[in-house]
Amino acid sequence: MCFTVNVNIIREELEERYGAELIDHDKYRPSYYYHAYSLPLLPVVFSGEPAGLRLMRWGLIPSWAADENEAREIMMKTFNARSETVSTKPAFRDAFSSGRCLVPVRGFFEWQQMGGRKIPWYITLRDEEIFSLAGICDRWALQGGMTIDTFSVVTTRANELMAEIHNTKKRMPVILPASAEKIWLREGVEAETLVPLMQPVAAEMLGAHTVSPLITNVRADRNRPELIMPYNYPVQGTLF
Numbered sequence: 001m002c003f004t005v006n007v008n009i010i011r012e013e014l015e016e017r018y019g020a021e022l023i024d025h026d027k028y029r030p031s032y033y034y035h036a037y038s039l040p041l042l043p044v045v046f047s048g049e050p051a052g053l054r055l056m057r058w059g060l061i062p063s064w065a066a067d068e069n070e071a072r073e074i075m076m077k078t079f080n081a082r083s084e085t086v087s088t089k090p091a092f093r094d095a096f097s098s099g100r101c102l103v104p105v106r107g108f109f110e111w112q113q114m115g116g117r118k119i120p121w122y123i124t125l126r127d128e129e130i131f132s133l134a135g136i137c138d139r140w141a142l143q144g145g146m147t148i149d150t151f152s153v154v155t156t157r158a159n160e161l162m163a164e165i166h167n168t169k170k171r172m173p174v175i176l177p178a179s180a181e182k183i184w185l186r187e188g189v190e191a192e193t194l195v196p197l198m199q200p201v202a203a204e205m206l207g208a209h210t211v212s213p214l215i216t217n218v219r220a221d222r223n224r225p226e227l228i229m230p231y232n233y234p235v236q237g238t239l240f
Contacts, residue, residue, distance in 0.1 A: 033222035
């Protein structure tokens, strides 16, 4: 799964990394902590507009949602799309076919079950300060002509490292190497070409360390650099 990310990336860094202009940049707020359940607006690169970065709401609403109640109910269940079923599930298949996107992050967080505790970890891509998660997106039209752009992060089975960290669900986001980004965004590409891109990256490509319980303190300001700093817990696990 992937519900919590670090998108502490300023506009200029985004535009340089993706060679694109951030649309509505005045509404963008970089942060060390974004959680899907807060339905944040995050920058994505959309396959239909490879020259532009657009802010989209996390939690995909398919274009066929009948009304606001249905849209709200669906988006709370679509933060992630499983790679194994993204091309066939009704909520995702149209977006997978024609609405693939890149979700820029510096890293993401996951929790390891250790006895009766959950230990938070921070995961990055080695040698890449900013990298792309594979996403799918869609546009939903409200009454009155307004539209909402939303996205989901595609997940896959965990690699060896992530299977030890996320040791309950054993899932991880699909991380796209820079060389695969244009293929993921290419319009009209066959599903058979996309399947290999949705495999887990090699474990040695990732960096990971435990982080402070600050991340679970809902009353604290979690948009702080301390959130991603290494933190050692008294009881050491296999990866500590």
